[in-house]
Amino acid sequence: MEGRVIAAHGRQYVVELADGSLLPCFPRGKKSEIACGDRVDLKRTSDDQGVVEAIQPRSSLLYRSNEIRQKLIAANVDQIVIVVATEPAFSDELIARALLAAESEDIAPLIVLNKCDLADKLPAARERLAILAALGYPILELSARDHAEDLRPHLAGKTSVLVGQSGMGKSTLVNALIPAANAATREISQALDSGKHTTTHATLYHLDDSSDLIDSPGLQEFGLGHLDRQEIEVAFREFRDHLGQCRFRDCRHDREPGCSLVAAVASGQIDPNRFAIYHRIVGTRRVA
Ligand SMILES: Nc1nc2c(ncn2[C@@H]2O[C@H](COP(=O)(O)OP(=O)(O)OP(=O)(O)O)[C@@H](O)[C@H]2O)c(=O)[nH]1
Numbered sequence: 001m002e003g004r005v006i007a008a009h010g011r012q013y014v015v016e017l018a019d020g021s022l023l024p025c026f027p028r029g030k031k032s033e034i035a036c037g038d039r040v041d042l043k044r045t046s047d048d049q050g051v052v053e054a055i056q057p058r059s060s061l062l063y064r065s066n067e068i069r070q071k072l073i074a075a076n077v078d079q080i081v082i083v084v085a086t087e088p089a090f091s092d093e094l095i096a097r098a099l100l101a102a103e104s105e106d107i108a109p110l111i112v113l114n115k116c117d118l119a120d121k122l123p124a125a126r127e128r129l130a131i132l133a134a135l136g137y138p139i140l141e142l143s144a145r146d147h148a149e150d151l152r153p154h155l156a157g158k159t160s161v162l163v164g165q166s167g168m169g170k171s172t173l174v175n176a177l178i179p180a181a182n183a184a185t186r187e188i189s190q191a192l193d194s195g196k197h198t199t200t201h202a203t204l205y206h207l208d209d210s211s212d213l214i215d216s217p218g219l220q221e222f223g224l225g226h227l228d229r230q231e232i233e234v235a236f237r238e239f240r241d242h243l244g245q246c247r248f249r250d251c252r253h254d255r256e257p258g259c260s261l262v263a264a265v266a267s268g269q270i271d272p273n274r275f276a277i278y279h280r281i282v283g284t285r286r287v288a
């Protein structure tokens with residue numbers, strides 16, 4: 001039997017079968033590396049339970065990790081929708097990290113600036129996102145409360161994953177775009193037998209026959225321990241033209257003479273704040 005994982009909660013998964021019915025499943029073995037969005041081979045072990053036998057090859061896998069643990073966010077996604085808002089304040093570093101994870105998996109990013117109805121906060125939020133706009137990252141301004149529909153055309157024909165810090169308005173967006181989201185969540189919780197944890201796991205919702213949306217739990221951190229220094233450098237898209245040109249092959253782009261990245265910062269080609277984020281990420285990966 002085949003199915004698609006539409007909810008992941010700890011070691012428990014809800015798999016949607018070909019006929020649309022849901023089956024709670026456990027992974028075979030102790031280690032579980034199954035993500036929401038995975039297509040899996042499974043076997044029914046009882047009326048209301050199954051076991052995942054194998055994960056089918058993924059087109060992409062979004063995850064975050066520190067030195068100890070990795071946390072799968074979603075599999076087989078085409079697009080990552082990073083939700084920020086005019087308030088509360090969002091973290092530039094968290095967005096940068098999500099963008100790096102997307103770049104490294106070739107997942108298309110879309111930044112949504114929510115709560116644009118708060119007009120007095122809008123200029124400052126735009127200003128903070130200006131560097132990302134200049135780098136070519138698409139930014140969609142909307143207000144989830146009354147204009148969530150503005151996002152729908154950007155989700156058409158794709159599997160998208162929503163990520164964002166708590167309070168940015170992800171739930172408001174999901175509920176507006178998917179009127180049946182609450183019912184679907186209840187059904188999933190029931191299948192998982194975890195009524196208390198409805199908002200703590202990733203959940204896949206169908207928007208239409210060809211468009212899916214995966215809602216992920218609010219992020220406080222986005223560890224990139226699975227990427228090495230070189231992969232991180234390449235994932236900063238504005239660094240790419242300057243890489244491999246430093247005097248020293250193992251340049252850490254810090255105090256070395258003849259560093260082409262430092263030169264690019266000095267000449268205004270690389271934004272100093274982004275450069276500082278780079279240094280924080282490669283210097284603090286252990287605690288990321
Ligand atoms: N003014 C305004 N407020 C909004 C908008 N969208 C959401 N909010 C408010 O922002 C707060 C947080 O929204 P949620 O949708 O719960 O945020 P979330 O990102 O899902 O947060 P978590 O559930 O903690 O992950 C709520 O009080 C919403 O009513 C908007 O477009 N404009």
Ligand SMILES: [Zn+2]
Pocket residue numbers: 246251252253254256258259260261262
């Ligand atoms: Zn250098």
